Amino acid sequence: MIVEIVATGTELLLGQINNTNTPFLSQKLNELGFDVLYHSTVGDNKTRMTEVLSNALSRSDIIITSGGLGPTQGDITKEVTAQLLNRPLFLHEESVTHMAYLFAKRQLPMPENNLRQAMIPEGAYVIKNERGTAPGVILEHDNKIIIHLPGPPHELEWMYEHAVIPYLKTKFGLQGAIVSRVLHTYGIGESSLEEKIKDLVISQSNPTIALLARPGEIIIRLTAKGSASIEATELIDELERKIRHKIANYIWGLDNDTIEANIGKTLTEKKFTVALAESCTGGLVTSRITDISGSSDYLVGSIVCYTNRIKTDFIDVTPQILAEHGAVSQETACLMATGIRRKFAASIGIGITGIAGPTGATPTKPVGTVFIAIDGPAGIQCQHHTFNGQRTDIKYRISQAALHMLREYTLSL
Amino acid sequence: MIVEIVATGTELLLGQINNTNTPFLSQKLNELGFDVLYHSTVGDNKTRMTEVLSNALSRSDIIITSGGLGPTQGDITKEVTAQLLNRPLFLHEESVTHMAYLFAKRQLPMPENNLRQAMIPEGAYVIKNERGTAPGVILEHDNKIIIHLPGPPHELEWMYEHAVIPYLKTKFGLQGAIVSRVLHTYGIGESSLEEKIKDLVISQSNPTIALLARPGEIIIRLTAKGSASIEATELIDELERKIRHKIANYIWGLDNDTIEANIGKTLTEKKFTVALAESCTGGLVTSRITDISGSSDYLVGSIVCYTNRIKTDFIDVTPQILAEHGAVSQETACLMATGIRRKFAASIGIGITGIAGPTGATPTKPVGTVFIAIDGPAGIQCQHHTFNGQRTDIKYRISQAALHMLREYTLSL
Numbered sequence: 001m002i003v004e005i006v007a008t009g010t011e012l013l014l015g016q017i018n019n020t021n022t023p024f025l026s027q028k029l030n031e032l033g034f035d036v037l038y039h040s041t042v043g044d045n046k047t048r049m050t051e052v053l054s055n056a057l058s059r060s061d062i063i064i065t066s067g068g069l070g071p072t073q074g075d076i077t078k079e080v081t082a083q084l085l086n087r088p089l090f091l092h093e094e095s096v097t098h099m100a101y102l103f104a105k106r107q108l109p110m111p112e113n114n115l116r117q118a119m120i121p122e123g124a125y126v127i128k129n130e131r132g133t134a135p136g137v138i139l140e141h142d143n144k145i146i147i148h149l150p151g152p153p154h155e156l157e158w159m160y161e162h163a164v165i166p167y168l169k170t171k172f173g174l175q176g177a178i179v180s181r182v183l184h185t186y187g188i189g190e191s192s193l194e195e196k197i198k199d200l201v202i203s204q205s206n207p208t209i210a211l212l213a214r215p216g217e218i219i220i221r222l223t224a225k226g227s228a229s230i231e232a233t234e235l236i237d238e239l240e241r242k243i244r245h246k247i248a249n250y251i252w253g254l255d256n257d258t259i260e261a262n263i264g265k266t267l268t269e270k271k272f273t274v275a276l277a278e279s280c281t282g283g284l285v286t287s288r289i290t291d292i293s294g295s296s297d298y299l300v301g302s303i304v305c306y307t308n309r310i311k312t313d314f315i316d317v318t319p320q321i322l323a324e325h326g327a328v329s330q331e332t333a334c335l336m337a338t339g340i341r342r343k344f345a346a347s348i349g350i351g352i353t354g355i356a357g358p359t360g361a362t363p364t365k366p367v368g369t370v371f372i373a374i375d376g377p378a379g380i381q382c383q384h385h386t387f388n389g390q391r392t393d394i395k396y397r398i399s400q401a402a403l404h405m406l407r408e409y410t411l412s413l
Numbered sequence: 414m415i416v417e418i419v420a421t422g423t424e425l426l427l428g429q430i431n432n433t434n435t436p437f438l439s440q441k442l443n444e445l446g447f448d449v450l451y452h453s454t455v456g457d458n459k460t461r462m463t464e465v466l467s468n469a470l471s472r473s474d475i476i477i478t479s480g481g482l483g484p485t486q487g488d489i490t491k492e493v494t495a496q497l498l499n500r501p502l503f504l505h506e507e508s509v510t511h512m513a514y515l516f517a518k519r520q521l522p523m524p525e526n527n528l529r530q531a532m533i534p535e536g537a538y539v540i541k542n543e544r545g546t547a548p549g550v551i552l553e554h555d556n557k558i559i560i561h562l563p564g565p566p567h568e569l570e571w572m573y574e575h576a577v578i579p580y581l582k583t584k585f586g587l588q589g590a591i592v593s594r595v596l597h598t599y600g601i602g603e604s605s606l607e608e609k610i611k612d613l614v615i616s617q618s619n620p621t622i623a624l625l626a627r628p629g630e631i632i633i634r635l636t637a638k639g640s641a642s643i644e645a646t647e648l649i650d651e652l653e654r655k656i657r658h659k660i661a662n663y664i665w666g667l668d669n670d671t672i673e674a675n676i677g678k679t680l681t682e683k684k685f686t687v688a689l690a691e692s693c694t695g696g697l698v699t700s701r702i703t704d705i706s707g708s709s710d711y712l713v714g715s716i717v718c719y720t721n722r723i724k725t726d727f728i729d730v731t732p733q734i735l736a737e738h739g740a741v742s743q744e745t746a747c748l749m750a751t752g753i754r755r756k757f758a759a760s761i762g763i764g765i766t767g768i769a770g771p772t773g774a775t776p777t778k779p780v781g782t783v784f785i786a787i788d789g790p791a792g793i794q795c796q797h798h799t800f801n802g803q804r805t806d807i808k809y810r811i812s813q814a815a816l817h818m819l820r821e822y823t824l825s826l
Contacts, residue, residue, distance in 0.1 A: 013449050015440030016625055018431065022454075027428030036426050037461060041435075041452035048450060055468065212429055276717075282703025283696025286717045290695025291805050293771055295719070301727075302717040304689075304699045310714040310757065314727075344723065358706055392704050 001172070003029055003036045004060035006052060008067040008077055009151060010043035021066040021149075021156050028160060031178050031223055032168060034062070044074040050084055057084075057144055064164075067151030069134035071114045077148050078121060078137060085141050087121040095126060095135045102133055127163040131155040138167055145171075179232035180223040183243065184253040186404050190218050196246050200239070207232075207239050216400040252407065259403045260292050266410045267298035272376070274406070275344035276302040277315050277336035279327065280354040280370060285399045300346045305336070315339035315351075326365075328353050330382045333371035341375045348376035348409065352402055356391050370398045374409045381409065414585070416442050416449045417473035419465060421480040421490055422564060423456035434479040434562075434569050441573060444591050444636055445581060447475070457487040463497055470497075470557055477577075480564030482547035484527045490561050491534060491550060498554050500534040508539060508548045515546055540576040544568040551580055558584070592645035593636040596656065597666040599817050603631050609659050613652070620645075620652050629813040665820065672816045673705050679823045680711035685789070687819070688757035689715040690728050690749035692740065693767040693783060698812045713759045718749070728752035728764075739778075741766050743795045746784035754788045761789035761822065765815055769804050783811045787822045794822065 005022050012019055019041065026036045038060060042052040049068075056063045068077030082089045095118035103110040117134045120126055127136030132155045137148040147164060149156045168174065185193060190213050194201060197220075201209050207224035222239055226232030244251060253262055267274060276286050286302040289295055303314055308327055311317040316339040317332055325331040333351040341349025354370030361367045368387040373380060383405055387397040418435050425432055432454065439449045451473060455465040462481075469476045481490030495502045508531035516523040530547045533539055540549030545568045550561040560577060562569045581587065598606060603626050607614060610633075614622050620637035635652055639645030657664060666675055680687060689699050699715040702708055716727055721740055724730040729752040730745055738744040746764040754762025767783025774780045781800040786793060796818055800810040 007452075012436075013439055013452065014443050014623075015436040015438070015449075016623065018433065018436055020431065023425075023428040023431055025428070026426055030427050036428075037456065037458075038465070039420075039426065039452075039454035043450065045450075051472070052451070059464070210427075210429065278696070280703075281700065282708075282712075283691070283699035283715060283717060284703075286696035286719075287694065287700050287808070290693075290697075290717075290719065290769070291808070293769075293804055295695075299695075299717075299719045301719045301723040302696060302715075304696060304703075304712075304715040304717070306699075306703065306709055306712045306714045314714075356703070356706075391706055395700070395704070 001034055001061045002038075002059065003034045003062045003064065004038040004040065004056045005036060006056055006063060006065045007039070007041040008044065008049060008065055009041075010045075010074070012041050012067075013043045020153055021151070024153070024157060025064055025066070025160065028165075029064075031180055032165065032174065033178065033225060034168075044068060044076055046076055046080060049076065049080045053080060053084055053146075057146075061143070062145045062147070062168075064147045064149065066149050066156055069117060069136070069148060069150045071111065071116050071133075075116065078119060081137075081139065081146055081148065082121040085121070085139065085146075087123055087139070087141075089119040089121055091115065092118045092120040092126055092135065094128075095120070098128060098135075099133045125167070127159050129155055129159065130162070131158045136163065138164075176225050176227050177229035177232045178223065178225055179229060179236055180221060181236050181240065182255050183220040183222070183240065183251050184257055184259075185218050185220065185247065185250040186216075186252050186259075186400070188218065188247070188250045193218055193220075193247065193250070197243055200242055200246075207235050209239070209243075216396060252404065258291075259400070259407060260288050263289070263403060263407050263410065264292045264295055264298065266407070268294070270410060270413060272347040272410060272413065273298050273300050274348045274350065275300040275340045275346035276350045276352070277311075277340040278302060278304050278350075278352050279306060279311070279336070280356045281352050281395050281398050281402070282306065284395050285350070285352065285402045288399055288403065300344045303340060303343075311336065315343060326362075328355055328365055328369060328371065330371050330373070330384065333373035333382055334375070334380055337373035337375040337380065348374060348406070350374050350402060350406060352398065354394075354398060356394050356398075358391060368394050370401070372398070372402050372405055374405060376409060377413055378409065381405070414447055414474045415451075415472065416447045416475045416477065417451040417453065417469045418442075418449060419469055419476060419478045420452070420454040421457065421462060421478055422454075423458075423487070425454050425480075426456045433566055434564070437566070437570060438477055438479070438573065441578075442477075444593055445578065445587065446589075446591065446638060447581075457481060457489055459489055459493060462489065462493045466493060466497055466559075470559075474556070475558045475560070475581075477560045477562065479562050479569055482530060482549070482561060482563045484524070484529050484546075488529065491532060494550075494552065494559055494561065495534040498534070498552065498559075500536055500552070500554075502532040502534055504528065505531045505533040505539055505548065507541075508533070511541060511548075512546045538580070540572050542568055542572065543575070544571045549576065551577075589638050589640050590642035590645045591636065591638055592642060592649055593634060594649050594653065595668050596633040596635070596653065596664050597670060597672075598631050598633065598660065598663040599629075599665050599672075599813070601631065601660070601663045606631055606633075606660065606663070610656055613655055613659075620648050622652070622656075629809060665817065671704075672813070672820060673701050676702070676816060676820050676823065677705045677708055677711065679820065681707070683823060683826060685760040685823060685826065686711050686713050687761045687763065688713040688753045688759035689763045689765070690724075690753040691715060691717050691763075691765050692719060692724070692749070693769045694765050694808050694811050694815070695719065697808050698763070698765065698815045701812055701816065713757045716753060716756075724749065728756060739775075741768055741778055741782060741784065743784050743786070743797065746786035746795055747788070747793055750786035750788040750793065761787060761819070763787050763815060763819060765811065767807075767811060769807050769811075771804060781807050783814070785811070785815050785818055787818060789822060790826055791822065794818070 336351025749764025
C-alpha cells in the first residue's frame with residue numbers, strides 16, 4: 001500500500017510554521033509497515049487542493065491529510081473531498097453535541113461557525129476528537145482511503161494513535177505487531193558507530209536498524225515485526241544483545257530515557273547528593289539537572305563562578321593555582337569540585353571550567369577546551385575535552401560530557 | 414510566477430529528519446514577491462522523482478529542489494533532471510578543482526565517487542559551493558526554471574542568499590527592493606496584540622504585517638516592497654511608527670536582537686554588574702546570560718540555591734522568613750536578591766523562587782507560581798507571575814520574565 005501525506009495550510013507555504021505532522025505520520029506509518037512515498041503541501045485554495053488530492057488519489061492508496069478542519073472559511077479540506085468524491089456533507093449530530101459540551105465546560109457560548117466542523121462527507125467514519133473540537137474523518141472510496149486529521153499536532157497525534165492505527169490494523173488484517181526500541185549512545189560518532197556494527201546493519205531485514213544523529217548523541221532505532229508483540233520483542237531483544245556485545249560501553253539508555261532522569265534515578269536510589277561549581281557552562285548543567293521533577297532530593301545547589309573572584313572567595317580556588325595554571329586547567333577544575341563539595345556538604349562535587357568562545361583562546365588552549373572534575377566517595381577524577389561549534393553548541397556539548405561523567409561516576413559507587 | 418519547492422531524500426519520507434529547507438525557502442521566496450503554491454517531497458527513486466519533477470514542471474514556473482547532490486549512488490537529482498530535459502551530464506572542471514582544493518586543505522585523499530558531484534547538466538549555470546563540495550545548478554528550459562540546491566541547510570541557505578536571489582532579481586528584473594523587519598514583543602498575547610493593531614492589519618497591503626508566535630514571545634514581521642531599498646525602508650519605518658504608537662511598551666527589540674544580547678549591551682554601556690540567586694529555574698537564567706560572548710564583563714556569578722539550607726547559609730535568607738512566608742514568597746525572593754547582590758558585590762542582584770511543578774503546589778500557590786525580585790541602585794522590585802505548561806516550559810517562561818524585568822530595570826537606571 002502506497003501512502004501519501006498531504007499537509008494543508010497557507011501558513012505552511014509562507015514558511016511561517018514548521019510542519020511537524022508530516023514527519024510524525026511518516027515515522028509511525030513506516031513502523032506499521034506502510035510505504036510513505038510522497039509528501040505534499042498545498043494552501044487553503046479549492047482549485048489547487050482539488051488538484052493535489054486527485055493527483056494523490058491517482059498514485060497512492062492511502063491519503064492522510066492534516067489541517068483545514070477548523071471553523072473558518074479558510075478551512076476547506078472536507079468540502080474539497082466531498083466535491084471530489086461526490087459525497088455531500090451532512091451535519092453530524094454527535095459531533096455537535098461534543099462541541100456543545102466542550103464550550104459549556106469552558107462556560108463560553110458556541111459560535112455558529114463552529115457547526116462547520118461537524119459537517120461530514122456522506123458515508124464517512126467519524127473520529128471523535130478527545131483533544132479539541134474538530135472531528136477527524138475516514139473515507140473509503142473506490143479501493144482508496146482518505147483520512148482527514150486536524151492540524152494541531154497534539155490533536156492529530158492523539159487521533160492517529162487512538163483511531164487511525166486501530167482502523168488500519170483491522171482494515172489490512174495487520175495481525176502482527178510492530179515493536180520498536182531506541183538505544184541511546186554517547187561518546188562515539190555516527191560513522192565509527194556504523195563501522196562497529198556494520199555487519200548487523202548490512203544483514204538487517206527484520207528487525208531493521210537505523211542510526212540517527214540527535215543533538216549531543218547518536219541513537220539506534222530497532223524496529224521488528226512479529227505475529228505477536230512477544231515475538232517482535234524477542235527479535236528486538238536478540239538484536240539488542242548482539243549490538244551490546246559490540247558496543248555495550250557506549251549505550252546508556254533506552255527509549256524515552258534522558259540523561260537527566262537517568263542520573264536522578266541513580267542518585268535517588270544510592271542516596272547521594274550533588275553540588276556544582278560551573279564556570280564556562282554558566283549554570284546550564286545545573287539547569288538540566290533541575291529539568292527533572294524531584295531533583296531537589298539530590299541537588300543541593302550550585303555556584304556559577306563566572307569570575308575569578310567568586311572562584312577564590314566562595315569555592316576556595318587559591319590565587320596561586322589560578323596564577324600558576326590558569327582558570328582553565330585541570331588543577332582549577334579539581335579545586336572547584338572539591339571546594340563546592342565541601343562548602344555545600346554534598347556527597348559529590350563537580351567543577352567545570354573551559355573556553356566557550358569565540359574569544360578567550362590561548363596558543364595551548366583553543367576555543368572548546370574544557371576541564372570537568374568530579375570529587376566524591378570514589379576520589380577525584382578529571383576529564384579534558386575539546387569541543388567544536390558555536391558558543392551555545394560548545395556549552396551544550398560540555399553539559400552532555402559532564403552529565404555522562406556524573407552518570408558513570410555514580411554508577412561506579 | 415508560481416514556485417514549487419521539491420525536497421528529495423528517503424530519510425524525509427521515513428520521518429527521520431525534519432525538513433527545515435522547505436520553510437526557509439518558502440519564507441525567503443515570499444519576501445521576494447514570488448508565490449510558493451506547492452511543496453513536494455520524494456525519495457531517492459528515479460521513477461518517482463521523475464514523476465514528481467515533471468508534475469512540478471507542468472504546474473509551476475520555478476522549481477527549487479533540495480538534496481540529492483552528494484557523492485553516493487542514492488544522490489540522483491541531477492541525473493533525473495538531465496534525463497527528463499534531455500541535457501546530458503558533463504564533468505565541470507572548475508568544480509573538480511574546488512573539491513580537490515577542499516580535500517587537500519583537510520589533508521585527505523579525494524574519493525573517486527566525489528567526481529559525481531561535479532557532473533553538471535549541459536547548459537546549466539553552476540553555483541559554486543562556498544560551504545561544501547556539491548555545486549548547485551540553475552537550468553532554464555522552455556520558459557521554466559529548475560534550481561538544484563544541496564540538502565545540508567547551511568550550504569543551501571548560503572547558496573540561496575548569494576546566488577539564487579541575485580539570479581532571480583536579474584532574471585525577473587526585480588528592480589525593486591524588498592525590506593523586512595521583525596519587531597519583538599513581550600508581555601502580550603497573540604490575540605490581544607492583534608486586537609490592538611487590528612486596523613493596521615486589516616488595511617495592510619504594502620507593507621504586509623504578520624504576527625507569529627515564537628517560544629516565549631510574539632514577533633511582528635513587516636515586509637515592504639519599493640522601487641529602491643530606501644523607499645521600502647521608509648514604508649517600514651512609517652508602519653513601525655504607527656505600530657509603536659499603539660503598542661510601544663511591548664516592543665523590546667528588532668530583527669536578530671535577542672533579549673540576552675540586549676541586556677548585555679545595556680549592562681556593558683552602563684557599567685553595571687549582575688549576580689543571581691536562582692531557585693526554581695536551576696541556573697537557566699544565568700546560563701542564558703552566559704550565551705553571550707563577553708558576558709564575563711557584567712555577570713559576576715550566581716548561586717543556585719535549590720535547598721533551603723543553601724538559601725540560609727549562603728544568601729542570608731533567614732529561617733524566620735522561610736518559616737513565616739515559605740520559600741516561594743515575595744519576602745524570600747527579595748532577601749535572595751539583596752543577599753546575592755551584597756555577597757557577590759554586584760550592582761544588581763536577582764532572586765527567583767517558584768514552583769516549576771508538576772508537584773509542590775499548595776492551595777494558594779499553584780504550579781507555575783513565581784516571585785522574581787531585583788535589588789539595585791533603583792531600589793528593590795518584585796514581580797509575581799503564574800505560568801502554565803510543562804515543567805521545562807514554566808522554567809523557560811520564568812527565565813523570559815526575569816530577563817525582561819532585568820532589561821527594564823537596567824534601562825531605567
